[in-house]
Amino acid sequence: MSKYVISSSPHLRDHVxxxxxxxxxxxxxLPACVAGVLFFGYRSAVIIALAVAAAxxxxxxxxxxxHQKSTIGDFSAVVTGMLLAMNLPSTVPYWMPVIGSIIxxxxxxxxxxxxxxxxxNPALAARAILALSWASLMNxxxxxxxxxxxxxxAIASATPxxxxxxxxxxxxxxxxxxxxxxxxxxxxxxxxxxAAYLFVxxxxxxxxxxxxxxxxxxxxLLATGFDxxxxxxxxxxxGLILGAFFMATDYSSSPATAKxxxxxxxxxxxxxxxxxYCKKTPAEWCSFAILxxxxxxxxxxxxxxxxxxxxVKKNG
Amino acid sequence: MAITxxxxxxxxxxxxxxxxxxxxxxxxxxxxxxxxxxxxxxxHGGAPAACCVKxxxxxxxxxxxxxxxxxxxxxxxxxxxxxVVAVTTCTVASGKTVPAVVIENDFEDRWDESVRPCENVxxxxxxxxVGIAARCGIVGLGGAAFPTAVKLNTSxxxxxxxxxxxxxxxxxxxxxxxxxxxxxxxxxxxDGIRFxxxxxxxxxxxxxxxxxxxxAVEAMKAAAGDGVEVVALPAKYPQxxxxxxxxxxxxxxxxxxxxxxxxxxxxxxxxxxAALSDAVREGRPIIDRIVTFAGRVANPCNLRVRxxxxxxxxxxxxxxxxxxxxxxxxxxxxxxxTVPTLNLPITKNFGGFLAxxxxxxxxxxxxxxxxxxxLRACPMGLMPAKIDALVRKGNYDGAIAAGAMNCxxxxxxxxACPAKRELTQSCRVAKAIARSKKTK
Ligand code: SF4
Ligand code: SF4
Numbered sequence: 001m002s003k004y005v006i007s008s009s010p011h012l013r014d015h016v017x018x019x020x021x022x023x024x025x026x027x028x029x030l031p032a033c034v035a036g037v038l039f040f041g042y043r044s045a046v047i048i049a050l051a052v053a054a055a056x057x058x059x060x061x062x063x064x065x066x067h068q069k070s071t072i073g074d075f076s077a078v079v080t081g082m083l084l085a086m087n088l089p090s091t092v093p094y095w096m097p098v099i100g101s102i103i104x105x106x107x108x109x110x111x112x113x114x115x116x117x118x119x120x121n122p123a124l125a126a127r128a129i130l131a132l133s134w135a136s137l138m139n140x141x142x143x144x145x146x147x148x149x150x151x152x153x154a155i156a157s158a159t160p161x162x163x164x165x166x167x168x169x170x171x172x173x174x175x176x177x178x179x180x181x182x183x184x185x186x187x188x189x190x191x192x193x194x195a196a197y198l199f200v201x202x203x204x205x206x207x208x209x210x211x212x213x214x215x216x217x218x219x220x221l222l223a224t225g226f227d228x229x230x231x232x233x234x235x236x237x238x239g240l241i242l243g244a245f246f247m248a249t250d251y252s253s254s255p256a257t258a259k260x261x262x263x264x265x266x267x268x269x270x271x272x273x274x275x276x277y278c279k280k281t282p283a284e285w286c287s288f289a290i291l292x293x294x295x296x297x298x299x300x301x302x303x304x305x306x307x308x309x310x311x312v313k314k315n316g
Numbered sequence: 317m318a319i320t321x322x323x324x325x326x327x328x329x330x331x332x333x334x335x336x337x338x339x340x341x342x343x344x345x346x347x348x349x350x351x352x353x354x355x356x357x358x359x360h361g362g363a364p365a366a367c368c369v370k371x372x373x374x375x376x377x378x379x380x381x382x383x384x385x386x387x388x389x390x391x392x393x394x395x396x397x398x399x400v401v402a403v404t405t406c407t408v409a410s411g412k413t414v415p416a417v418v419i420e421n422d423f424e425d426r427w428d429e430s431v432r433p434c435e436n437v438x439x440x441x442x443x444x445x446v447g448i449a450a451r452c453g454i455v456g457l458g459g460a461a462f463p464t465a466v467k468l469n470t471s472x473x474x475x476x477x478x479x480x481x482x483x484x485x486x487x488x489x490x491x492x493x494x495x496x497x498x499x500x501x502x503x504x505x506x507d508g509i510r511f512x513x514x515x516x517x518x519x520x521x522x523x524x525x526x527x528x529x530x531x532a533v534e535a536m537k538a539a540a541g542d543g544v545e546v547v548a549l550p551a552k553y554p555q556x557x558x559x560x561x562x563x564x565x566x567x568x569x570x571x572x573x574x575x576x577x578x579x580x581x582x583x584x585x586x587x588x589x590a591a592l593s594d595a596v597r598e599g600r601p602i603i604d605r606i607v608t609f610a611g612r613v614a615n616p617c618n619l620r621v622r623x624x625x626x627x628x629x630x631x632x633x634x635x636x637x638x639x640x641x642x643x644x645x646x647x648x649x650x651x652x653x654t655v656p657t658l659n660l661p662i663t664k665n666f667g668g669f670l671a672x673x674x675x676x677x678x679x680x681x682x683x684x685x686x687x688x689x690x691l692r693a694c695p696m697g698l699m700p701a702k703i704d705a706l707v708r709k710g711n712y713d714g715a716i717a718a719g720a721m722n723c724x725x726x727x728x729x730x731x732a733c734p735a736k737r738e739l740t741q742s743c744r745v746a747k748a749i750a751r752s753k754k755t756k
Binding site: 015307 | 324327330570641650653676677682685687695697701719725727731734735736741744
């Protein structure tokens with residue numbers, strides 16, 4: 001046999017790998033992690049670490065049990081763990097991120113066949129399950145205390161979106177993140193820095209975030225008679241920024257076509273608007289809006305298939 | 317319809333720039349004449365040529381040694397003068413074993429009497445030019461080696477072509493032979509373009525050159541005259557594919573399953589145009605071509621080599637392979653074939669030689685993460701991930717319904733895939749199965 005390798009073309013490959021993409025997402029989440037720790041204390045760091053460790057270990061165990069090659073090297077479990085932690089309040093007991101990650105990886109990812117096969121976003125699905133099972137734990141938020149790493153003392157139960165506290169914060173507070181909320185959702189500045197990184201690295205495209213935030217904002221403007229500051233307040237509240245840039249853009253659970261992404265984003269924005277504006281209940285609806293759209297994503301992708309280059313009417 | 321200058325999709329391999337650096341600024345060197353040539357009877361798209369010489373016969377340079385068989389075929393000529401020592405078979409770069417003639421060179425370079433300059437080129441009719449292209453065995457030197465006479469012969473076409481599209485884009489990384497030819501021999505290319513226009517009846521020609529070759533753009537612009545336009549196109553792979561190039565230069569889309577003629581275009585590569593000029597003016601058939609030797613060879617360069625020259629000798633001439641070669645590629649890195657050996661003859665469709673190291677060996681395939689990169693990369697607007705998934709499930713009809721037949725096998729999707737999936741290969745499988753079903 002020849003000592004030269006025989007293979008089919010092309011013989012060049014882009015340097016981007018699944019792993020490099022997932023690592024980019026981790027890097028993009030770091031600013032929000034740091035902000036979470038700064039605002040909500042050391043517990044945030046422990047929760048992030050536990051969620052990541054549990055996610056990676058669950059995937060490793062699953063692969064072992066199923067006699068598959070371990071897939072933890074692709075860093076996608078790390079991303080899931082981090083995203084889940086971003087969606088948890090810093091006050092949850094330490095078993096919560098562990099259970100959450102196990103649910104996310106085993107029930108929402110691996111049983112569907114692993115990366116790329118899950119039709120719902122594992123971190124969001126796990127968060128929803130936790131929220132339904134332990135509603136009060138999941139809806140207790142620490143008041144932020146910047147730089148007070150030990151600070152979990154003050155307990156506030158209202159976030160900017162939930163009825164009671166709505167309207168109590170300034171836009172600067174919403175932007176910087178010294179407001180009650182989950183670990184990763186409050187500091188919009190950190191999230192936007194991370195999102196900018198993802199754009200620059202071409203990990204995500206503009207379609208979903210723009211359609212999501214855009215449609216939500218337009219609806220809110222119309223509903224409030226063009227009250228710009230109320231609309232901005234809503235856009236910067238709750239999980240919208242985290243959801244639009246980091247959760248709704250999950251490859252597996254959103255359409256791959258450009259048109260599909262826009263429809264998907266529009267759907268998320270409309271649903272969130274309906275939930276937030278019409279229900280006015282103290283729950284975070286962003287995850288549910290995205291999850292609902294996850295379910296119809298395959299359908300959207302089917303009806304928005306690409307048009308091939310030569311698909312033109314033949315004249316004559 | 318306007319010039320769009322580009323097309324949707326495509327990729328930007330880093331090597332587009334870097335790979336070409338080694339060879340793009342050095343003059344084309346004429347390789348030493350080989351002692352022996354092995355001339356394959358199949359060097360073109362279409363039916364094989366029929367050998368018409370015998371062992372022991374003395375042949376002249378440019379003499380026909382294989383006659384064209386059928387409409388889509390091309391004759392094959394002796395690339396040296398000397399004695400036929402064997403009528404045999406040989407393995408060519410595609411891996412096929414084909415009939416071949418071996419000639420021992422007498423180093424006299426004695427032209428055959430059939431090779432005569434044309435006395436009055438202005439008097440030539442379109443049919444004359446088509447006839448010369450056929451007689452001289454002119455085939456597309458860019459890749460597919462389709463007989464040029466068949467492209468130019470539009471006498472029976474419903475819609476006459478109005479534009480000759482000339483491909484000087486050379487979008488394959490590493491390859492620079494067209495680039496050098498444009499810089500060194502622009503006038504001859506333009507001359508050939510004019511004959512091509514006459515041959516097919518088109519009133520204008522547009523030359524598309526990627527803007528990473530400013531010296532070639534300049535040289536061609538200086539040489540071009542009335543009716544020949546030179547356009548610099550953004551460097552992006554696969555800019556040089558017929559359909560992409562026509563779209564970039566005219567805004568016309570070749571319908572799926574149709575030929576460029578459907579949008580009144582005839583596409584020729586710059587090297588083919590130069591060969592056409594030689595054929596028309598000098599009566600010279602194709603007996604040599606320019607080949608880029610790149611990658612892990614001691615002295616990367618462009619060589620003018622005789623058809624039938626042993627690749628092995630040419631590799632010696634460029635200083636041999638360097639260490640760490642893992643893949644030998646004939647053609648460019650995006651479309652070329654790997655070959656197991658250097659024991660191959662040069663053919664008319666020998667697009668380039670590339671020796672690559674460990675990096676050219678792709679990592680293991682992993683699961684599709686549905687990132688959509690393949691879909692964005694596909695210039696044909698297909699969904700390669702979907703076709704791939706269907707093919708792997710054995711659902712070939714589904715893959716065909718998803719448009720697999722429109723795949724041009726450009727490799728952009730596979731290049732872009734972070735999971736390193738062999739998407740192009742899946743399309744090839746679907747196409748091959750569809751074709752075999754058709755012939756059943
Ligand atoms: S599917 Fe075919 S045409 Fe499209 S990028 Fe892949 S190889 Fe090229
Ligand atoms: S580029 Fe690869 S991983 Fe991404 S969607 Fe296409 S096949 Fe899947």
